[in-house]
Amino acid sequence: MWNLNEDVFPNTRVAEAWRHGLNGSGITIAVVDDGIQVDHPDLRKNIDTYHSYDFIDLDSNITPDRITDSHGTSVTGLIAAEANNDVCIVGVAHASTIIGVRLIGSDVPITDITKAKALSYHLSRVDIYSNSWGPPDKLHYHSLGRVSESALVDGVKLGRNGKGVVYVFAAGNGGKDDNCNADGYVSNLYTIPITSIGIDQKAAPYSEVCASAFSATYSSISERYLTSTSLNSTCISNSNLRGTSFSAPQASAIVALALQANPSLTWRDVQHLIVQTSKRHNIDDGFEKQPWQKNGAGFNVSQIVGFGMMDAEAMVSLAKTWTLVDQQLYCASETKNVNKNINNSRDVSKTTISELTSTIKETGKNCTIRSLEKVQIDVYFSYESRRGDFTLILESPSGTVSYLMTPRPEDSDNTHNVSEKVNWTFTSV
Known part of the structure; x- marks a missing residue:
């Protein structure tokens, strides 16, 4: 488990966070995916099968129908695989509770209403919704439906007794020929997009240009693979664990450690903590048009990996003494009308x-x-x-x-x- 065991540098310093006595206990994470093998020997202890639900078959059995639908089982392992049982791996939040929400894995299109139901399922019980799914890469603008948008608003306003649930989303795998701002879920005000870094300390080749990405964790590249749980009670370590899909659950689990350290955190406090504790290190984002910058608040920021690599130990340490942020204000400007034809020219309008x-x-x-x-x-x-x-x-x-x-x-x-x-x-x- 090179991504956790201090075998490589930089790393997300999860082992150091564990030394604070944190393991995700008391935190519930909804894994919205293609189902989970609930009797996997490395997962069964932490899955709440009673409250899980399958929005495809409309029942409580979240076990995938197809042998190829191992995605959710692997995602769940990175979050909550049991510790000290000599099976597969140990999850970042290995004592957290998992509610499985089966949303994908069928050839039938998913409606806006169904997505909304999944994103607000058991809202009174869930702390974090971990989402490693999204629209196809590189093509079209994919809007967030009105009902799904309302579900996210309900989540941050009503979830966790008014403190707001945390929505973590994988930022997408389209590479530099894609931009995550075309994904309405990733560019949403209420979500935390997470992208990927490879063991070569570069933005993963599939990581998109993403001005809305907060941070990154490791994921598989051809030089080295992650390891996780898979169907048929197996372990997996291959290219199937390649993509931001497997960075997002690690981020969700780190957030779980922070919420365990300070249950008073709101959904916005979590965003602030990620920004303040993520590290640039020597990460090469590979975006030649605009290298790393130091923004007006003094943070190093990248067009691809956001504020850098997540740091679990720094995040939980700061969470313990964190002063909650003020009420959020929404400020809007008047519309700026340009009304010009681009005609392949550059810099048609500059408005700061x-x-x-x-x-x-x-x-x-x-x-x-x-x-x-x-x-x-x-x-x-x-x-x-x-x-x-x-x-x-x-x-x-x-x-x-x-x-x-x-x-x-x-x-x-x-x-x-x-x-x-x-x-x-x-x-x-």
Whole structure:
């Protein structure tokens, strides 16, 4: 277990966090995936089968129907595989409780309502929803349905007795020819997108350009694979554990350790803790257009791996003495009309946050901004073809550049591209 046992540097310092006496006990994580082998000898102790549910077959049996649907079982192992039983591995939060939510794994399209139900399933019981699923990579803009959006709002407002549940999402596997801002779940205000680093201390080759990504953990690359649980009570260590799907559950489990250290944390406090404790180290994100920057708040930030590698020990240590953040304010500017034809020209319009702050309002009054958590830009544009050639860059008053959208070659394939209009919200952390 090179990703946890201090065999490599940098690492997520999970072993050091365990030395604080933390193991995820008392924290419930809903694994939203393609099902889980509930009687796996390394998982059965920590799975709450009574409260698990299958939204495909509409019953409580979350065991996958197909032998190929091992994804959720492997994801769960990274979170909650039992400690000290000589089977497979040990999960990061190895004493946490898992509720399985089977949502994917069928050829039948999933409705917005079904996704919403999965993302709010047993809301009164769940602390963290770990999501290693999403739309296809590299092509189209995939919106978050209205009902799913409402479910996320309910989660952060009503979950954990008003402190809000934590939604962790895998940031996507499209590589640098893709951008996570085209995924409505990843770019959402209420989610924590997590991406991947390989053992070579580089952003994994499948990690996307992602201005909304918070942080990264290790995942498999060809040089070295993760190990986890799989179907038929087996262990697995191969290329099937390749992707941000297997970084997100490690992040979910680290969050579980932080919530165990301080149960008073709100969903926003968790985001702040990730930002303040993630580390740049010597990670090479491979994004030549814009290398690592130090933003206006003094944090190192990457266009691909966010604020760097998660640090479990630093996160739980800070969580213990953390002062809860103030109430969140939503501030909006007036619409900036450009009304210009791009015609393959560059820099058609440059509008910085400083230009907009004079018109930013919050519920009818001036909104004084001391710090920003996320910036969301609503953009409306039309195109005749080659939508994937579109680039959108946001620059802050302190000079921090966010690549909100970058070229996506497959989204410029004219076989998929007709004249249309786009009204989309782009996000940067």
